[in-house]
Amino acid sequence: MFVLGIDPGLSRCGYSILSGRGASTRAVAAGVITTEPHEPVPQRLVALQQEIRRLLDEFAPSVLAIERVLFQINVRTAMGVGQAAGVVMAEAAATGCEVVEYSPNQVKQAVCGDGAATKQQVGEMVRMLLGLSEQLRPADVSDAAAVALCHMAQSPAPAVARR
């Protein structure tokens, strides 16, 4: 089962595709989709749409887990983040992929056991949970992996694994 984690953004949209369960969870692909700030917004949304479509085609994830936009944080960039999240969610749901949103607090709570964890703590827990020697960089990628790990932690393990 592949889970595609998304840290949404218009200038930078982080993604991580995780596979496995529990201690065997591994990242099979990760990166950042960037669009040019000087380009018109509609063209940037199309570029993002095409890259997300490519990921959905290539990996056929069963779930897309995406961090919920919080408008209180930064009103100036919130519009672009909301627009980007809308495009990503529509593309995934249109292919039949389940889409689940998690708040930043839910992600931190699931990954670090503390809804007020710092970026550094989240990055370090993601590193440990994925068995990596170094933290995922840039932070967008690590944050995308964190939301995918959050979804995996919420999902019940298959019955066979519980025996």
Added chain:
Amino acid sequence: MFVLGIDPGLSRCGYSILSGRGASTRAVAAGVITTEPHEPVPQRLVALQQEIRRLLDEFAPSVLAIERVLFQINVRTAMGVGQAAGVVMAEAAATGCEVVEYSPNQVKQAVCGDGAATKQQVGEMVRMLLGLSEQLRPADVSDAAAVALCHMAQSPAPAVARR
């Protein structure tokens, strides 16, 4: 030339397709795309995506004019409006349709000559400019027509019309 005006929203997305120029401008289609508030957001975005695609296919507008989301107005609904606007803009731009955003003030200024015009004043000017006996209802439709009229007012007339 068809101009597709959009008053974006996730629960209610108004649209108006206008044709012609100046005193001959007419509405050829108009309506509201609604999605069910109790449905999951990703499914609602897909429903909106499909309806917008249908309009783009049927009318092949050369321009999509969309009202710019202002987050200051209502933070609670702004997220859905931003997501909906993102989906609409991406769909249009992906088909090669030009996409132009206008602020609410720009729309009121263009249609009423007053950036602080009331909803009622905008509705009445839209009615007059489109040669209708009654105002377009509901307000989402009238607002979508207003942003299309705003675009038409900004666009230079073809050279032949200026002779």
